[in-house]
Amino acid sequence: MKTVIAENLVKTYDKGKVRALDGLNLDVEEGTVLSVLGPNGAGKTTVVRILTTLLRADSGNAQVAGIDVVNNPEKVREVIGLSGQYAAVDEILTGYDNLVMFGELYHLGKKQAVVRANELLERFSLTEAAKRPIKTYSGGMRRRLDLAASLIVKPKVLFLDEPTTGLDPRGRQEMWGVIQELVKGGVTLLLTTQYLEEADQLADDIAVIDTGKVIARGTSDALKKQVGGERLEVVVEQQHIAKTMEIVSAVSGHTAGLDEGLRLITAPVSTGSVALFEVLKSLDSAGIHALDVGLKRPSLDDVFLALTGHTAEVKVEEKEVKK
Numbered sequence: 001m002k003t004v005i006a007e008n009l010v011k012t013y014d015k016g017k018v019r020a021l022d023g024l025n026l027d028v029e030e031g032t033v034l035s036v037l038g039p040n041g042a043g044k045t046t047v048v049r050i051l052t053t054l055l056r057a058d059s060g061n062a063q064v065a066g067i068d069v070v071n072n073p074e075k076v077r078e079v080i081g082l083s084g085q086y087a088a089v090d091e092i093l094t095g096y097d098n099l100v101m102f103g104e105l106y107h108l109g110k111k112q113a114v115v116r117a118n119e120l121l122e123r124f125s126l127t128e129a130a131k132r133p134i135k136t137y138s139g140g141m142r143r144r145l146d147l148a149a150s151l152i153v154k155p156k157v158l159f160l161d162e163p164t165t166g167l168d169p170r171g172r173q174e175m176w177g178v179i180q181e182l183v184k185g186g187v188t189l190l191l192t193t194q195y196l197e198e199a200d201q202l203a204d205d206i207a208v209i210d211t212g213k214v215i216a217r218g219t220s221d222a223l224k225k226q227v228g229g230e231r232l233e234v235v236v237e238q239q240h241i242a243k244t245m246e247i248v249s250a251v252s253g254h255t256a257g258l259d260e261g262l263r264l265i266t267a268p269v270s271t272g273s274v275a276l277f278e279v280l281k282s283l284d285s286a287g288i289h290a291l292d293v294g295l296k297r298p299s300l301d302d303v304f305l306a307l308t309g310h311t312a313e314v315k316v317e318e319k320e321v322k323k
């Protein structure tokens, strides 16, 4: 069963000048994780806001758990949880008070709200900080509290909009652990991200979006296969580059590429470890000691580049230069 369905969603801003969604189609199978992967401005937050009834599409249809988001927004809200890109918690209240307040908003009743708040604080390792105002929390703690708030009513369907943006590597790892636990509990999850690794780690299925449209869909493996098989990579000292390129080209059957700065020689191979072994043997016969050698599968970054002509993780500085 499809728990989330979006059909041909169109959303424009600024009197039609900005086309945030341009005929977007998505679906999420019950009990699975779909990652919506795309760069800044691709339309991720817009689609999440439409699916969670916070925003209306100009046209198209969307259903969550079989309920139409436009005709029955209240019913949709009863079965979903949302943790947004910008945490929705109250800065002045403590973590505990925030969760109890959310519980009461969801009509849990004071007693139940307190029980649930304590459960969630424990689960997200926030018990120690529970009685401190949110404004004293770190970024990672805020994201965890925001996620905890979205779980108060044990949602069937959870939407997480860039749950780890702005977290340091440790915070990101922690959040991934928490999300993986949730998924084991059987929730259906739609997660947006601009991090390829995150989609790789967490998602059953990935929808790559760019300028408001899905441009590719599949498992991480399937997407990687689309751009080709394995590549052989060899790093050698400067004086051995020419000979090594000859060897790698001969084994690969394709002209090897060279990254001069890294002294990295690469070529596609179809025979995996056999090719690796042949290259090592030939290098050895030529008296060349490789500094680094390996087989590399294409990354999702390679996939994104092949699909769109630009990488997914555009750095702020680069974007400014482009403008």
Ligand SMILES: Nc1ncnc2c1ncn2[C@@H]1O[C@H](COP(=O)(O)OP(=O)(O)OP(=O)(O)O)[C@@H](O)[C@H]1O
Pocket: 013, 014, 018, 019, 020, 038, 039, 040, 041, 042, 043, 044, 045, 046, 047, 085, 194
């Ligand atoms: N309220 C608004 N008014 C005008 N334009 C908007 C508005 N909200 C979003 N947009 C535009 O719509 C497009 C999609 O925005 P959206 O926030 O959905 O992208 P996103 O994929 O979530 O990006 P990010 O990774 O930066 O969060 C962008 O071009 C954005 O500038």
Ligand SMILES: [Mg+2]
Pocket: 044, 045, 046, 085, 161, 162
């Ligand atoms: Mg966004």
